[in-house]
Amino acid sequence: MTEIIDLSQEIYEGMPVFKSLPQVKMEIHNTHEEWSDEINPTTKTPAVYKLELGEHTGTHVDAINHMAKEHVGKSIDTMPLSMFYTEGICLDFSHKDFRELITSEDVKKELGKENLTIKAGDTVLIYTDHYRKAFNTENWGNGPGITAECCRWLGNQKIAAFGVETMSPGVPKISNKEVHYICGEMGFTHYENMINLYQLIGRGRFRFIALPLKIRGGTGSPVRAVAIFNE
Known part of the structure; x- marks a missing residue:
């Protein structure tokens, strides 16, 4: 029997975003009433939404060209799909406090x-x-994060990526920028804003899938990340 665990946040207008990144905006672009040529409709049933959002919205993956200027050209559409279809493990750091390093x-x-x-x-x-x-509290931006040393160690294990529940992989103003630089230098990536990781603890290995949108020149992409257990 296959069990699929959703690891991605909902995307909605007003959701938290990192610092100066674009706010999410949603509006009804077309309604079913318009398409049916209804006169003086009393309802507006969405047929198509118009979305405005950044590539780094909600649960997303960073492209290598996001990490530093020297990686120009290494955009999300050039990264091999094998990076986003891997085996996965999940480790428990729920004992870590706000802004504590891993x-x-x-x-x-x-x-x-x-x-x-x-x-x-x-x-x-x-x-x-x-x-x-x-989530969505004053401490949402104060999560734990990995050290630069930990990031380099993970890179030396030849991983495809790592993923965090927080808005940044490192602790802002302590390790976050350097973690990004190391990912770019070593050619691996990370996911941010993940959910439901507690459902993976103590269960060993799983199939991890988090395919990005094929954005030409993109610096990242929202993903629908899942963990799959086959019993």
Whole structure:
């Protein structure tokens, strides 16, 4: 039996976005009443919405060209689909407090607890329970994050990506910029704003899928991330 766990936030007008990124706007572009040529309709039933949003909205993946200026041309549409269709593991860092750092030693400790190893090509998901603790509150931007040292260690394991529940992979003004630079330098990526990671803890390996939109020249893309368990 196949179990599919949704790891992606809803996208809606007014949702939290990181710092100066574009706010999400939604409006009805066409209605069924218009298409049916109804005269003086009393309802407006959406047939098509017009969306305005940034590439880095909700649960999304960063392209390599987002990481630093020198990676121009390494856009989301050029990244191999194999980066977004991988095996995955999820590690428990729910004990970490706001703005607390996660080191490679922390990762190794959790791997030992779960009797897991990181394989080349894996996606490593980092569960902090920050979504359930703080989404859409004053602390939403204050989540835990990995250190630059941890990011480089993960890159040396030849992972495809890692994923976090927070709006940034590192702690802003402490490690976040450097984490992005290291991802670009080492050629792997990360997902932000993930949900439901608590449902993956203690369950071992799973199939991870998070395909991006094929945006020409894009610096990232929203994804519908899922974990799949086959029993």
